[in-house]
Amino acid sequence: MSDTILELDDLTSGYGSASVLRDVSLGIRKGEILAVLGKNGMGKSTLLKTIMGFVRPFSGKVFVQNKDVTTVKPHTMARSGVAHIPQENTLFPDLSVGENLRLGVTSDRLFQQRLPTIEPLFPRILERMKQRAGTLSGGEQKMLLMCRGLISHPKLMLIDEISEGLQPAMVDRMAEILVWARDELGISILLVEQHLDFALTISNRFMILKLGEIVDQGTVDNHISSDELAAHLAV
Numbered sequence: 001m002s003d004t005i006l007e008l009d010d011l012t013s014g015y016g017s018a019s020v021l022r023d024v025s026l027g028i029r030k031g032e033i034l035a036v037l038g039k040n041g042m043g044k045s046t047l048l049k050t051i052m053g054f055v056r057p058f059s060g061k062v063f064v065q066n067k068d069v070t071t072v073k074p075h076t077m078a079r080s081g082v083a084h085i086p087q088e089n090t091l092f093p094d095l096s097v098g099e100n101l102r103l104g105v106t107s108d109r110l111f112q113q114r115l116p117t118i119e120p121l122f123p124r125i126l127e128r129m130k131q132r133a134g135t136l137s138g139g140e141q142k143m144l145l146m147c148r149g150l151i152s153h154p155k156l157m158l159i160d161e162i163s164e165g166l167q168p169a170m171v172d173r174m175a176e177i178l179v180w181a182r183d184e185l186g187i188s189i190l191l192v193e194q195h196l197d198f199a200l201t202i203s204n205r206f207m208i209l210k211l212g213e214i215v216d217q218g219t220v221d222n223h224i225s226s227d228e229l230a231a232h233l234a235v
């Protein structure tokens with residue numbers, strides 16, 4: 001389909017000779033949020049790292065807007081509009097908030113242009129542009145990571161357990177931001193999550209990843225309850 005942003009065809013990958021993901025196939029359309037749900041160790045981070053090019057697939061293909069990017073390096077993926085928000089904190093703690101944000105764009109001109117567009121989303125962080133990133137709270141650091149991804153104006157965001165360790169109010173705020181990114185900016189989002197309520201609130205569709213394989217999938221609508229999904233996820 002022409003509005004497909006990301007397509008994975010039978011993607012198999014892992015570390016050394018051990019496969020972690022097995023024959024994962026999925027597609028995400030423009031302006032859609034897909035949640036891949038799974039417990040610890042099921043391969044969620046490996047999925048995003050394989051798409052981004054940090055982990056080389058054993059077999060299968062990755063397409064972004066119908067272009068084969070299976071062997072493309074992470075920095076090239078980033079430059080072509082794919083933002084990865086990893087589970088690990090990849091901020092530079094000794095750089096300021098502003099300097100960390102500046103790394104999300106390629107020029108000072110773009111930085112100045114785009115800063116006002118994200119300022120209303122993260123006012124508490126942007127009031128502290130000169131503060132060292134490492135001195136922000138854990139939740140604020142996650143907001144800054146999201147902010148650095150959004151300022152690059154990506155077409156696709158790969159987001160790894162962004163709700164982990166966040167206070168409920170911050171989880172709600174993060175949900176609003178992701179919905180805004182989808183609905184107002186038209187960004188497609190692949191979200192890997194364990195936090196079912198958060199994921200179901202904002203996603204259009206879900207998939208369940210179990211031991212590296214997609215074992216169930218569906219549309220998020222009024223008929224899906226988080227209890228039903230929690231049962232799916234039970235080991």
Ligand SMILES: Nc1ncnc2c1ncn2[C@@H]1O[C@H](COP(=O)(O)OP(=O)(O)OP(=O)(O)O)[C@@H](O)[C@H]1O
Nearest residue numbers: 015020038039040041042043044045046047087194
């Ligand atoms: N660099 C690595 N080298 C070897 N094995 C790895 C590496 N990274 C992850 N693994 C293994 O791959 C499997 C899947 O890990 P992954 O981090 O993708 O899972 P996850 O679903 O994201 O889990 P979590 O929710 O705990 O982050 C695990 O068994 C893990 O030990």
